[in-house]
Amino acid sequence: MSEGTAINQDAGTLGRRDETRVFAVANQKGGVGKTTTTVNLGAALADLGLRVLVVDLDPQGNASTGLGIEARNFDVSIYDVVLRDVPLEDCIEPTSIKNLFVAPSTINLAGAEIELVPAFSRELRLRRAVDRVRADYDYVLIDCPPSLGLLTVNGLAAAGEVLVPIQCEYYALEGLGQLLRNVELVRNSLNPGLEVTTIVLTMYDARTKLADQVVEEVRAHFGGTVCQTVIPRSVRISEAPSFGEPVTVHDPSSRGAIAYRELAREVTHGRRPA
Ligand code: ADP
Ligand code: MG
Numbered sequence: 345m346s347e348g349t350a351i352n353q354d355a356g357t358l359g360r361r362d363e364t365r366v367f368a369v370a371n372q373k374g375g376v377g378k379t380t381t382t383v384n385l386g387a388a389l390a391d392l393g394l395r396v397l398v399v400d401l402d403p404q405g406n407a408s409t410g411l412g413i414e415a416r417n418f419d420v421s422i423y424d425v426v427l428r429d430v431p432l433e434d435c436i437e438p439t440s441i442k443n444l445f446v447a448p449s450t451i452n453l454a455g456a457e458i459e460l461v462p463a464f465s466r467e468l469r470l471r472r473a474v475d476r477v478r479a480d481y482d483y484v485l486i487d488c489p490p491s492l493g494l495l496t497v498n499g500l501a502a503a504g505e506v507l508v509p510i511q512c513e514y515y516a517l518e519g520l521g522q523l524l525r526n527v528e529l530v531r532n533s534l535n536p537g538l539e540v541t542t543i544v545l546t547m548y549d550a551r552t553k554l555a556d557q558v559v560e561e562v563r564a565h566f567g568g569t570v571c572q573t574v575i576p577r578s579v580r581i582s583e584a585p586s587f588g589e590p591v592t593v594h595d596p597s598s599r600g601a602i603a604y605r606e607l608a609r610e611v612t613h614g615r616r617p618a
Contacts, residue, residue: 364479364481364482364484365484365505366474366484366486366504366505367483367484367485367503367504367506367542368486368496368500368503368505368506368507369381369382369485369486369487369488369506369507370488370496370507370508371488371490371508371510371519372490372491372492372496372519372522373490373519374490375490376546376547377509377511377544378402378487378488378490378509379404379410380575380582380585381507381509381546381575381604382485382486382487383398383407383410383411383585384581384584384591384592384600384604385608385611386411386483386485387411387590387592387593388604388605388608389482389611389612390441390442390443391441391443391592391608392608392609392612395481396443396444396481396483396484396485397436397446397447397477397481397483397484398444398485399422399432399446399447399474399484399486399487399499400415400422400446400448400449401422401486401487401489401495401496401498401499402449402453402487402488402489402490402495403451403452403453403456404449404451404489405449405450405453406487406585407446407448407449408448408449409588410584410585410588410589410590411439411441411446411588411590412440413437413439413446413448413588414448415448415449415450418437418448420434420435421435421448421449421450421452421453422435422447422448422449422453423450423452423453423456425447425469425473426453426456426470426473426498427456427460427463429469431476432473432474432476432477435448440589440593441590441593456494456495457494457495460494460495460498461494466494466498468501470486470499470501471502471535473502474486474502484503485507486502486503488500492522492526496526497530500527500534501530501535503535503538504537504538505538505542506527506539506540506542507541507542508520508540508542508544509543509546510544510545510562511546511547512545512546512547512548512549512554512555512559512577513547513555514554516558516562517561517565524540527540540569541569542569542611543562543566543570543571544575544607545558545559545562546574547575547576547577548577549576549577550576559574572610573603573606573607574603575600575603575604576599576603578591578598578599578600580594580600581598581600584600591604592605
């Protein structure tokens with residue numbers, strides 16, 4: 345079958361609203377807005393009164409620092425959960441935002457791609473950890489690294505849904521086939537329920553014709569899976585992490601904050617009419 349088999353065009357009207365929704369935020373391209381979307385969607389969902397856990401699965405730790413958490417300051421991180429069987433709850437930290445929690449990562453997670461290779465049930469280590477805490481949360485957002493290695497496989501195996509950020513730029517669709525094939529592989533071998541439910545267009549610049557072309561192309565290709573809400577390119581969004589804050593805290597009335605709040609409503613309620 346085509347790449348489209350992993351896509352659920354009706355995801356917005358289905359939903360697992362009475363259960364915890366676990367999203368892997370994935371795209372093997374770097375710099376497309378995975379971490380930014382994890383942090384800001386997480387914060388916006390928490391503002392709606394939902395209990396949210398951000399799992400930082402990227403050795404860069406940008407989701408942790410973006411939420412004001414220095415993983416270095418703590419004894420355990422997601423590395424210990426994935427490699428040392430430390431319970432996930434032992435590494436979860438509260439953030440300054442009510443209802444928003446983070447399982448932080450540190451650079452030693454970079455070794456996990458290699459260290460996991462000989463590990464027992466190496467693809468399912470995060471899933472087992474998440475399964476033990478998921479009942480405590482309404483949403484779990486897993487910020488995957490920019491690769492399709494074992495860490496991302498762990499993220500996909502632990503999730504029910506995949507959220508794919510796509511940057512509104514040239515080559516936006518490049519590499520997506522590979523991501524969707526990996527989702528399909530994980531579906532077939534590890535996690536039959538996994539679906540790409542949510543595609544988020546990021547860094548949209550209204551001044552460029554190209555951005556509109558990308559939006560059109562992505563909508564034509566992926567249909568209803570693509571969120572109506574488009575995240576604008578905004579300086580406020582890009583500077584917020586240096587304050588250790590989501591944009592919804594850094595500048596709540598900015599366009600970026602408004603967009604992420606809209607995205608949160610769309611994700612929770614299904615799509616708005618086009
Ligand atoms: P990824 O996690 O996919 O590598 P990031 O979320 O870290 O991507 O984003 C890459 C860079 O782009 C970061 O410097 C981030 O601050 C910036 N960025 C992300 N989204 C936006 C946006 N909507 N407007 C402006 N800058 C953005
Ligand atoms: Mg990132």
